[in-house]
Amino acid sequence: MFATSEIELDQSALENNYRFIRSLIGPDVQISSVIKGNAYGHGIFEFVPMVQAAGVNHFSVFSADEALEVNNISPSSTVVIMGYIGNEELEWAILNDIEFFVFERDRMRKALDVSRKFGKKAKIHIEFETGLNRTGFDKNQLEDVLDLLSGNEEYFELKGCCTHYAGAESIANFVRVKSQIKRYNKLYKWMETKGFSAETRHTACSAAAISYPKSRMDMVRIGILQYGFWPSKESFIDCIKLSPDREDPLKRVIKWKSSVMDVKEVSTGEFIGYGTTFMATDNMKIATVPVGYSHGYSRSLSNQGRVLIRGQRLAVIGIVNMNLLIVDISECPSIEKGDEVILIGDQGDNSISVASFSELSNQLNYELLSRLPRNIPRTVINQKQLSNQNND
Numbered sequence: 001m002f003a004t005s006e007i008e009l010d011q012s013a014l015e016n017n018y019r020f021i022r023s024l025i026g027p028d029v030q031i032s033s034v035i036k037g038n039a040y041g042h043g044i045f046e047f048v049p050m051v052q053a054a055g056v057n058h059f060s061v062f063s064a065d066e067a068l069e070v071n072n073i074s075p076s077s078t079v080v081i082m083g084y085i086g087n088e089e090l091e092w093a094i095l096n097d098i099e100f101f102v103f104e105r106d107r108m109r110k111a112l113d114v115s116r117k118f119g120k121k122a123k124i125h126i127e128f129e130t131g132l133n134r135t136g137f138d139k140n141q142l143e144d145v146l147d148l149l150s151g152n153e154e155y156f157e158l159k160g161c162c163t164h165y166a167g168a169e170s171i172a173n174f175v176r177v178k179s180q181i182k183r184y185n186k187l188y189k190w191m192e193t194k195g196f197s198a199e200t201r202h203t204a205c206s207a208a209a210i211s212y213p214k215s216r217m218d219m220v221r222i223g224i225l226q227y228g229f230w231p232s233k234e235s236f237i238d239c240i241k242l243s244p245d246r247e248d249p250l251k252r253v254i255k256w257k258s259s260v261m262d263v264k265e266v267s268t269g270e271f272i273g274y275g276t277t278f279m280a281t282d283n284m285k286i287a288t289v290p291v292g293y294s295h296g297y298s299r300s301l302s303n304q305g306r307v308l309i310r311g312q313r314l315a316v317i318g319i320v321n322m323n324l325l326i327v328d329i330s331e332c333p334s335i336e337k338g339d340e341v342i343l344i345g346d347q348g349d350n351s352i353s354v355a356s357f358s359e360l361s362n363q364l365n366y367e368l369l370s371r372l373p374r375n376i377p378r379t380v381i382n383q384k385q386l387s388n389q390n391n392d
């Protein structure tokens, strides 16, 4: 293996997570699997077939390059671009039945041009501005959009009406999110009175799907939850308060592992690693692991991170270097070169999810995962080898 770490993706964990999501949202709400950021670092190439094997075939991406990647893997799956698509990529998208959000008139006009030129409908999702104040049409702009739509029904297929919430994972945003749901419903009703309706109304990300049942509508766009991570502690509590056993119902799909490169002893009073951020307050034993910030292990985990070795949770000490990190193994001195090191995932009864590091926010889940380099080798485990795995 010419790599300092590797990633394992667990099909059975993914299926477990979908079962949980399904139990949460009920049987009638569609799931779109959000796989922007290289499937939150899991790897689009490996992850898309896993999602399909789990019975979901609707994907949301940020940009056209990601849509192209999904389309190459699986031309028959539904792909929606939620963010950036250049005007020059619109032709490709429309000709390949790629769906996309529209939130500004220029994209809409260019889509109309392409659609007219090729006699092929553009499959659009109209994004409403409901209070995130990022992208989306407000009511005045929507009036223009509907005018444009009404003369051109044969060129557009209104696949969806959508919006995005301004932080559904935190109770601090409760009032804002509630008012966004209200505004969405109001805008949609108003659109209906004008004679328009969309195939799917979709507004919820993972956190909204958990904490705001009314946001689920026809479809939920699930990112972080399917990978087995919580959007926030609050989302987790919102979920488990309903289940009596209070166990984490999610399983991490990813396991990121490396191995001990070297072990050594450090005497009391010595500083460990660059600078003076960590001093040995006792005679200590340390292990070095060949994973650093260039491999995606965030520098902000300096003196904060935890890893698993021999089933024990151990602390990352000192500064995370470009290519390696240092672990305090004083409590487990039998650790030796070659021992498996879990950076994210389970080992024995213990589990490391990025957000479980002391004071760090769950936002680090999103950041650290999506920054995992593409060149770390990825393998899928626990796949059912049956050819009829889609028929359940």
Ligand SMILES: *Cc1c(COP(=O)(O)O)cnc(C)c1O
Pocket (backbone or CB within 6 Å): 034, 036, 082, 164, 204, 205, 206, 207, 221, 222, 223, 224, 225, 231
């Ligand atoms: C990323 C994203 C989602 C999914 O968010 P999670 O918190 O990962 O579930 C949904 N909708 C939009 C528009 C997004 O950008």
